[in-house]
Amino acid sequence: MIKRTYDWIxxxxxxxxxxxxxxxxxxxAxxxxxxxxxxxxxxxxxxTFLIIVTQILSGMFLSMYYVPDINNAYYSVQYITNQVLLGNVVRGMHFWGASLTIIMVFLHMLRVFFxxxxxxxRELNWVVGVLLFFIVLAFGFTGYLLPWDQKAYWAxxxxxxxxxxxxxxxxYIRLLLVGGSTVGALTLTRFFAIHVFFLPAALLVLLGAHFLMIRKAGIAGPM
Ligand code: HEM
Incomplete structure (x- = not known):
């Protein structure tokens, strides 16, 4: 049955x-x-790629409950943690996964360097890699604000x-990020949009370029 469906497609x-x-x-070898x-x-x-995939999946589930406005953001995160079935597990995966992504990307960069x-x-792929590194850091910075607690606000x-x-x-960079004179409602919606739309789009395009270049040049030979 499966084989027939596969052959048909x-x-x-x-x-x-x-x-x-x-x-x-x-x-x-x-x-x-x-x-x-x-x-x-x-x-x-x-x-690194595997962790990024789990970050995308856990983030998709979090976004089913998270509310990106200053009156509800904090409570929606509390709701995810305490009420939603396995919400604390999914939130924990996303939280610890964020640090793990940065550690793994750094280890990968060290391997490529040494x-x-x-x-x-492969110089151009190194440049694409540096952009990917900045994207990963920007994910961490924008995601940190989303729980909208004291730590997030002051950080x-x-x-x-x-x-x-x-x-x-x-x-100008500060104004672009904050959207006003102090961190507030505009900052939260802005960070949310950057975190779930702008950065994932940039990440997917750059990863596509990264992998295409790896296939084209092949993995570098032994030292
Ligand atoms: C989102 C983060 C990244 C992912 C998912 C990723 C993924 C990969 C994968 C799967 C490979 C194949 C070889 C291997 O696994 O070591 C690779 C190779 C490579 N990466 Fe990355 N990478 C990322 C970030 C970076 C960064 C930050 C740099 C450097 C600044 C970089 C530079 C390179 C280069 C130059 C190669 C080719 C290495 C070779 O041919 O031996 N990558 N990358």
């Missing part, structure tokens, strides 16, 4: 070559931990003041 869309291309792609223990460092990029994999012809106020110190452009 395949006859019309010819999907077999698409997944065979990925499934038959050979992994070189020097990146295979089964051949060489120290090759586990090559898993960091894939693990194996010299940023060198020609964002301090963050906005730090942004204001940038020469020349600082006051």
């Amino acid at each position: 395949d006859e019309r869309l010819n999907i077999t070559p698409l997944w065979r291309d990925i499934a038959d792609h050979e992994v070189p 020097h990146v295979n931990p089964a051949t060489k223990m120290s090759a586990f460092v090559y898993c960091f990029g894939g693990l 194996t010299g994999a940023y060198k020609a012809p 964002t106020s301090v963050g906005a003041q730090i942004a204001e110190q940038v020469p020349v452009l600082g006051p």
